[in-house]
Amino acid sequence: MDVLIVGGGVIGLGSALELARGGATVTVMDRRECGGESSWAGGGILSPLLPWDYLPAVxxxxQLSGRLFPxxxxxxxxxxxxxxxxxxxGMRVLPPFDAERAVQWCAGHNVRLEKDGDVLWLPDVAQVRNPRLIKALRLALERMGVRIVEQAEVTGIVSTDDRVERLDTTAGSFTAEHYVxxxxxxxxxxxxxxxVQLDIKPVRGQMLLYRAKPGMLQHILLQNGTYLIPRDDGHIxxxxxxxxxxxxxxxxxxxGAALHARALGMLPQLAQAEFIKHWAGLRPAAPDNVPTIARHPQLENxxxxxxxxxxxxxxxxxxxxILTNQLFNREQPLDVSNYKWPG
Ligand SMILES: Cc1cc2nc3c(=O)[nH]c(=O)nc-3n(C[C@H](O)[C@H](O)[C@H](O)COP(=O)(O)OP(=O)(O)OC[C@H]3O[C@@H](n4cnc5c(N)ncnc54)[C@H](O)[C@@H]3O)c2cc1C
Known part of the structure; x- marks a missing residue:
């Protein structure tokens, strides 16, 4: 099987890894460098912020990812x-929150939760360092023989009634058996x-980065939608x-000023940290945070x-x-009907 993936963020690179492991010949294409967009900009918390606020589809x-991640x-x-x-x-959630709902949801979903005074403690929440993950993924793919084509922007999808024939890009035309x-x-x-049936749009997220003494903050800290994430080397x-x-x-x-003020309110010692950087990324927003992982309703490849x-x-x-299972016609580990392509 020969697959061309458009987009070299964590989703495209992650898909390439799984498809290549399954034996497919894979090319990943990006209009710039792989991993330069949302996947670089994000925080890398490996859990919904307040998991009890989301649909079962999320x-x-x-939870499946959580089991696969290590x-x-x-x-x-x-x-x-x-x-x-x-x-x-681990993640400490500072008030306000709906404690009863959190406790009930965690009990029903096998998620450990402790109450420490008026703080919720979720000991199993993990994190990853995005820029390193992307760099590692890209190198891993190259070592597996995946072809990476950068500086090639897809400008057109040429199709018949039921199949994509080729992709036109700023670096010429590309053909494959399947396109992702x-x-x-x-x-x-x-x-x-x-x-046209899809509801995916950009939603901007701004982030700040500080350099503190390693150990100033040991856990992820969350309050009212603002979070602080400590890295091994002291960056927050x-x-x-x-x-x-x-x-x-x-x-x-x-x-920038609002995030800084909220963060200081949550961790006053942050005043001693050095401010390093302020950036923004564009998240691929879909209603209720439910992605589409599916084949096109008409175009079979x-x-x-x-x-x-x-x-x-x-x-x-x-x-x-899930994507790889679809391409290889394998059984799915969960109900995937929630992720189908609308229309
Ligand atoms: C501030 C912020 C904080 C976040 N925090 C977290 C978090 O803590 N935990 C978490 O799980 N998620 C977090 N996210 C969300 C997460 O980063 C995104 O959901 C994820 O990165 C999406 O990955 P992606 O591969 O779909 O998109 P992207 O990383 O944006 O990759 C898409 C790629 O497609 C390429 N491309 C676009 N158009 C074309 C074209 N025409 N031709 C060729 N290539 C093209 C782009 O160049 C880009 O490289 C955060 C996001 C932001 C912005």
Missing amino acids: TNLT EWVERIADLSGIDPEYRVS VAAGAWSKKLLGKQG LVGSTLEDVGFDKATTEEA LYLNSGHFRYGVTMAPASAQ
């Missing part, structure tokens, strides 16, 4: 020689008339905003793996597995 996918990341690290810093650092679109926030735009990420501003990746002073919104890193291994 929970099923994130082995997935180990494989990537072994192949690449790069440690993506997968760490089970994993172009994040740009997926709908790229698909043009083949994607603060995120994030949710802004419906189209394909605009600019940062704003107001958002076109697939989509996109719309992972706030949790694309979390959902990457499970989404790749």
Whole structure:
């Protein structure tokens, strides 16, 4: 089987890994460099922020990914020689929250939760360091013989009634047996008339980065949508905003100041940390955070793996597995009807 994947973010690269492991000949194409968009910009928390706020379609996918992650990341690290810093650092949730709902949901979903005064403690929440994960994935793929084509922007999908014939790009035309679109926030735009039924759009998220003494913060800290993520070497990420501003990746002073003030309120010692950087990324937003992982309703060799919104890193291994099972006609580990292509 010969597969061309458009989009070299965590979803496209993750899909490539799984397909190549299954024996497919895979090419990944990106209009710039792989991993330069949302997958680089994100925080790398491997759980929905308040998991009890989401539909079963999200929970099923994130819990399957949670089970796959340790082995997935180990494989990537072994192949690449790069440690993506997968760490089970736990998450402390500061009030306000609906404690009763949280306790009930966690009990029903086999998720450990402890109450420590007015703080919720989720000891099993893990994280990964996005830029390292992407770098490791890319290298792992190259070592597996996956072809990576960068600086090639897909500009047209040429099809008959039931099949894609070729992709036109700024680097010429490409053909394959199967095509997978994993172009994040740009997926709908790229698909043009083949994607009119989809509801995937960019939602901007701004992040701040600080350098602190290692150990200043041991766990992920979350309050009212703002989170702090500590890395091994003392870096602390603060995120994030949710802004419906189209394909605009600019940062704003107001958002930076608001994130900084909220983070200081949650961790006053952050005042001693050095401010490093402020950036923004565009999440591929879909309603209720439910992605599409499916074949096109008419074009039998076109697939989509996109719309992972706030949790694309979390959902990457499970989404790749589901996509690969579809291409290879294998049994699925869960009900995938929620991820079908509308229309
Ligand atoms: C601030 C922020 C914080 C986040 N925090 C978390 C978190 O803590 N945990 C979590 O799980 N998720 C988080 N996310 C969400 C997560 O980053 C995304 O869901 C995920 O990265 C989506 O991956 P993707 O591969 O679909 O998209 P992307 O990483 O955006 O990749 C899409 C790729 O497609 C390419 N492309 C687009 N158009 C074309 C074209 N025409 N031709 C060729 N290539 C094209 C782009 O260049 C890009 O490389 C966060 C996101 C942001 C912005």
